[in-house]
Amino acid sequence: MITEEKNFAAWSKSVDDCVNELETDLQKGLTNSSVERRREIHGWNELEKEDGKPIWKLVLEQFNDTLVRILLLAAVVSFFLTYIDGQKNGDSGFTAYVEPLVILLILILNAVVGVWQENSAEKALEALKEMQSENAKVLRGGEFITDLPARELVPGDIVELRVGDKVPADMRIAYLKTSTLRVEQSSLTGESVAVLKSSHAVLKEDVELQGKECMLFAGTTIVNGCCVSIVISIGMATEIGKIQTQIQAASSEDTDTPLKKKLDEFGERLTTVIGIICLLVWLINYKYFLSWDFVGGWPTNIKFSFEKCTYYFEIAVALAVAAIPEGLPAVITTCLALGTRKMAQKNAIVRKLPSVETLGCTTIICSDKTGTLTTNQMSVTELICNGTSAGKGRNFYVEGTTYNPLDGGILNLPTGEIDENLQTVSKIAALCNDAGIVYKAHRFRATGMPTEAALKVLVEKLGIPDLQAQVKINLEREAMESSTDQKFIRLGCCDWWNDKLTRVASLEFDRNRKSMGVIVQSHEGKNELLVKGAVENVLERCSFLQLKDGSIVEVDNHVREIVIAKHNSMSSKALRCLGLAYKEALGEFSTYDGETHPAHKKLLDPANYASIESNLIFVGMVGLRDPPREEVKGAIDDCREAGIRVMVITGDNKNTAEAICHEIGVFYDGEDISQKSFTGKDFIALPVDERRKVLSGSGGCVFSRAEPRHKQEIVRMLKDADEVVAMTGDGVNDAPALKLADIGIAMGIAGTEVAKEAADMILADDNFSTIVSAVAEGRSIYDNMKAFIRFSLSLSLSKPTTTILVG
Missing domain, CATH: 3.40.1110.10 (Calcium-transporting ATPase, cytoplasmic domain N)
Incomplete structure (x- = not known):
């Protein structure tokens, strides 16, 4: 009976049990009819990828902002009133519609810049992708097919893997053709060195990925030896596929950036204030469109002028339009777009415009160790x-x-x-x-x-x-x-x-x-x-x-x-x-x-x-x-001076992680790290209050042997504590946390495609110090935008104030 891996702990079963469970043959492999039948059940061996957003949806997203919607409403009302006034006065020329058209033009330009930036960022991301082998040597019908496309694999296939081969699916090792087999699986587990594998079953069913020594996981690489393995899981059922599912779950938890939250709050307050002022201006002039006589204390002979009422309503709307800084959305978008250009010159490719500002608000950087703080080169x-x-x-x-x-x-x-x-x-x-x-x-x-x-x-x-x-x-x-x-x-x-x-x-x-x-x-x-x-x-x-x-x-x-x-x-x-x-x-x-x-x-x-x-x-x-990058220590010092805490979250062992953290300055010499260094399993085992206490302390922390769920939990708890979290990583195991963080930062050279797709920003040089430079640029942009908002608001509010005083 062909069984899904979730009900079949292949690492704890003998090779014979796996062969029987999957109805396969180590000497002949699967028949063509069996392959077709299994493909109908399991599908193709590929990860699901979300379709890119159509242009119309990207355009609509540019209008998902309180200030922009207010301006859009003001432009529509202004256009409507101008049309009515033109019909009454017989003046329907182009000049009468200049004001609403200018507002609409600003909004359209803002949307165009936003859409262009997102598209250009995606193109920059595509340029970082490297072509990888997608073939496998598979036993079918008693003969080996040396270049079968990996997407055609099904559970039960018999695959031979040699040095340099990329594992195309999750597999149970059947037997070794050499005395030893080593696999580089740092992208999945975060281990800094290649690990030994064997064909012997693991006695426990409940064991971490690092402990499944008889399993090969999709996306890892054979660095020594040769083996024959049985495909257990393909596509979304693989460990990489499960992480992709976690990424999709994390994406549903996406929250607005600090800038968007503040702009929305600002827009709501501005709308309330302007609305009250405009209502008062309209009501103050009521005597011009509404009058009556009093007889016996009661109003009689009430006269109402609809024409004058709409005239003063137009004045109120004009005041509202004048009070709103209509250039603000365009200026903010332009500032962010220019910021992304500067960051790209410093090897930081931004995929989403708001990420530029989010970097400037970052309070904690959660960094992977292998390949980010270190070179990932022994x-x-x-x-x-x-x-x-x-x-x-x-x-x-x-x-x-x-x-x-x-x-x-x-x-x-x-x-x-x-x-x-x-x-x-x-x-x-x-x-x-x-x-x-x-x-x-x-x-x-x-x-x-x-x-x-x-x-x-x-x-x-x-x-x-x-x-x-x-x-x-x-x-x-x-x-x-x-x-x-x-x-x-x-x-x-x-x-x-x-x-x-x-x-x-x-x-x-x-x-x-x-x-x-x-x-x-x-x-x-x-x-x-x-x-x-x-x-x-x-x-x-x-x-x-x-x-x-x-x-x-x-x-x-x-x-x-x-x-x-x-x-x-x-x-x-x-x-x-x-x-x-x-x-x-x-x-x-x-x-x-x-x-x-x-x-x-x-x-x-x-x-x-x-x-x-x-x-x-x-x-x-x-x-x-795996040595630390030479420039990382200086970058850590810069973070400390800027009030940014650095936490290291890695899949590597505890001693190695602590030694690197001491060397790069996350920990001081002689510092007591008993409450700052935990394995992922030990940290999650702590009571919730203790975990919060660890995360809210001063200085850096290190979490070793961390699995994807551990990383997600740490990031989630930091966000719940109102921290703005930047998460860096390069492996598949980092992707869910990258997606969940306020800003996910992936490595462009050594990073996996899954990590890049989950991230908001890509480091073209895989350098931690680039993040620090990007944070500095983000803070500069944030300060510039705050200064412009103050100036724009004071200038805009002076217009209706002057109008009221003159009137």
């Missing part, structure tokens, strides 16, 4: 190498926060030839590595594991021992750096190592030993094993240590304690640490040259990898992280 920040004797280490700090090999260097790196120990570090980082770096959409990006891509960047910064080759590489870099076309990128140092040594075997990463190894062969036929992995696990299998000059010494417990202490110190700074080691005495693998070698059968069983990776020589370790 980089090596610290390198620990061995010194001249056992137990003496050398610390090198690495500059740069991106995958650009030319971004920064290594501090206190000795000039000239790099020593033997640093050469080994470079060799392991270059060769025990499956990642690459490409230049795409004006940005350096990783292909494969982000941590491995960061290691390749480290190799480029370390350099190579061949001075002539290094000079040639440097010349190529200078040419690339000065070129306007940086699409050309060559990892010259990594290529040099690949030319010197050939990789003949891989010992893939697994959960038990937590390391990866490769056997490489030199041109002379000498083999060696290069290993990288978790520091504790690698160090446990090391018997020796390589010193600065390349000499080898034994490792004792004292040295191990020193290394572990340094590792703990790096971990406390939220660094992800990798240990590096190698081995030259390979025994039967010393002559290994491929699948025909007698020892090859041992490589087919991952259980043998730990014994092969024994008696290693420890070289050093590296600390990696």
